[in-house]
Amino acid sequence: MLNPRKIKKDFPIFKYQPDLVYLDSAATSLKPKVVLEKIEEYYQRYCANVFRGIYKISERATEEYEKTRDKVANFIGARETKEIIFTRNTTESINLLAYTLGQKVISKGDEILVSIMEHHSNFVPWQQLAKNKGVQFKILDIDEEGKLKIWELKNLISKRTKILALTFVSNVLGTINPIKKIIKMAKELNPKLITIVDAAQAVGHFPINVQDLGCDFLVFSSHKILGPTGVGVLWGKREILENLPPFNFGGEMVEKVTIKKTIFKELPHRFEAGTPNVADVIGFQAALDYLSKIGFKEIKEHDNNLTSFGLQLLKEKFQNKIKVLGPENPKDKIGIISFNLLKAHPHDVSQILDRDQICIRAGHHCALPLHQRLKLTASCRASFYIYNQREDIEKLVLGLEKIVKFLKI
Amino acid sequence: MEDPLYKELILFHWKNPQNYGKLKNPDKVSFARNLACGDEIKMEVKIKTKKIKEIKFSGKGCIISQASASLLTEYLKGKDISEVKKIDKDFVLKLLGIQLGPTRLKCALLALEAIRRLILTKNGVS
Numbered sequence: 001m002l003n004p005r006k007i008k009k010d011f012p013i014f015k016y017q018p019d020l021v022y023l024d025s026a027a028t029s030l031k032p033k034v035v036l037e038k039i040e041e042y043y044q045r046y047c048a049n050v051f052r053g054i055y056k057i058s059e060r061a062t063e064e065y066e067k068t069r070d071k072v073a074n075f076i077g078a079r080e081t082k083e084i085i086f087t088r089n090t091t092e093s094i095n096l097l098a099y100t101l102g103q104k105v106i107s108k109g110d111e112i113l114v115s116i117m118e119h120h121s122n123f124v125p126w127q128q129l130a131k132n133k134g135v136q137f138k139i140l141d142i143d144e145e146g147k148l149k150i151w152e153l154k155n156l157i158s159k160r161t162k163i164l165a166l167t168f169v170s171n172v173l174g175t176i177n178p179i180k181k182i183i184k185m186a187k188e189l190n191p192k193l194i195t196i197v198d199a200a201q202a203v204g205h206f207p208i209n210v211q212d213l214g215c216d217f218l219v220f221s222s223h224k225i226l227g228p229t230g231v232g233v234l235w236g237k238r239e240i241l242e243n244l245p246p247f248n249f250g251g252e253m254v255e256k257v258t259i260k261k262t263i264f265k266e267l268p269h270r271f272e273a274g275t276p277n278v279a280d281v282i283g284f285q286a287a288l289d290y291l292s293k294i295g296f297k298e299i300k301e302h303d304n305n306l307t308s309f310g311l312q313l314l315k316e317k318f319q320n321k322i323k324v325l326g327p328e329n330p331k332d333k334i335g336i337i338s339f340n341l342l343k344a345h346p347h348d349v350s351q352i353l354d355r356d357q358i359c360i361r362a363g364h365h366c367a368l369p370l371h372q373r374l375k376l377t378a379s380c381r382a383s384f385y386i387y388n389q390r391e392d393i394e395k396l397v398l399g400l401e402k403i404v405k406f407l408k409i
Numbered sequence: 410m411e412d413p414l415y416k417e418l419i420l421f422h423w424k425n426p427q428n429y430g431k432l433k434n435p436d437k438v439s440f441a442r443n444l445a446c447g448d449e450i451k452m453e454v455k456i457k458t459k460k461i462k463e464i465k466f467s468g469k470g471c472i473i474s475q476a477s478a479s480l481l482t483e484y485l486k487g488k489d490i491s492e493v494k495k496i497d498k499d500f501v502l503k504l505l506g507i508q509l510g511p512t513r514l515k516c517a518l519l520a521l522e523a524i525r526r527l528i529l530t531k532n533g534v535s
Contacts, residue, residue: 345471347446377447
């Protein structure tokens with residue numbers, strides 16, 4: 001079983017902030033020392049640009065950079081390493097797809113389908129693409145528990161539906177969507193449909209295999225799974241990626257440039273123009289190694305334990321003074337618990353919790369359409385990861401009890 | 410020890426908001442919203458001989474936004490409408506008696522935004 005007390009020792013932030021109760025991993029995860037050391041090692045020992053130099057340190061930099069690409073490919077079960085493209089973050093990955101698919105695949109009268117629980121990064125690019133191209137923008141709704149109304153797919157997907165973009169896990173509700181099942185249903189309704197999975201919240205919490213899921217594209221960020229900020233991943237099936245036009249133009253993505261024309265490189269470099277975020281891509285490697293050492297069986301078990309404990313304790317201590325969002329069964333979600341303390345505004349809750357070093361998020365969590373659907377303006381969100389213990393949840397509950405007393409609500 | 414933000418004055422005005430409610434025939438009405446967090450304030454005013462005869466606010470939001478509205482409307486009641494121009498961010502913070510970071514500052518200034526719209530624009534804003 002995962003031992004969070006032991007794991008905390010691997011995270012330097014707890015040395016500087018020993019009383020930190022960090023419950024905002026859904027926003028960004030904390031970083032283990034090995035990741036920081038890997039980044040520093042690059043800058044200190046072989047700081048060179050990639051792909052260009054023939055000298056030793058440049059070759060080493062290139063090797064390490066490409067090694068991360070290999071590891072990411074393995075991590076998600078990609079068939080070929082060249083199907084992995086590095087971007088800045090999940091948002092950029094999705095924008096890349098909206099831009100390139102928009103050019104290649106979308107025309108007036110087509111349809112794009114997303115869900116009401118999407119993060120803005122997997123909502124706005126498609127909404128804007130639909131607007132600019134005169135395309136129908138359709139939304140898959142949720143039920144009272146915060147689960148997708150899958151049965152409505154048959155009414156929403158037609159021969160004109162070109163793109164289905166869905167999140168694997170909701171960053172507000174914590175709901176794990178049955179992506180494999182949904183993609184199967186969707187492709188039966190329209191085999192030509194392109195499916196895109198936003199795995200930003202999913203990827204550090206359970207194993208992902210893109211072959212098994214059957215999706216055409218999958219995106220996520222390094223910083224939510226112990227890696228540094230500034231690194232996003234876009235995975236796509238080679239056959240589709242190969243036929244997409246480039247996103248950014250410039251150096252590193254060209255084979256030949258003359259005055260009259262340019263010939264672009266093959267995958268993956270076609271989509272990686274300019275000097276990449278070398279140091280952080282290399283640092284990301286260490287995050288993946290660290291996760292592999294722990295293993296997903298342990299991570300899932302830990303996640304589930306904390307989620308069950310959190311849901312149960314909140315219900316027990318606050319009953320109808322609190323409204324918890326999302327599925328009630330901890331098996332249907334990952335370690336994300338969003339809630340509202342009735343009569344207390346999320347801003348005030350998170351402000352007062354901060355007095356006790358408790359970090360939660362308050363607001364709409366970049367999911368305004370979802371909040372509108374739930375008739376809420378904002379909510380509080382506590383999210384857990386491998387360095388969280390039961391005591392963190394107990395401290396959260398104590399903090400909330402203090403608020404109820406202090407504000408007399 | 411008192412909380413640096415949620416002082417007695419602030420909590421009092423949140424629990425007992427002064428000038429909360431609606432006017433029968435307001436001369437002007439305005440709204441201000443912070444969509445990021447759901448704070449919203451509606452301001453209504455009755456003006457006589459360039460003075461704020463009556464002012465009321467309604468709406469919902471965080472403690473800071475509600476306390477700010479209560480304190481500001483209390484201050485402005487009966488005053489000349491020219492006083493509104495003199496009120497700035499520092500005045501509001503002094504009135505509240507607290508320091509605020511950039512995120513919560515928006516909460517504190519929401520009432521001022523509504524009041525400015527009310528007094529300084531032609532028809533208020535719907």
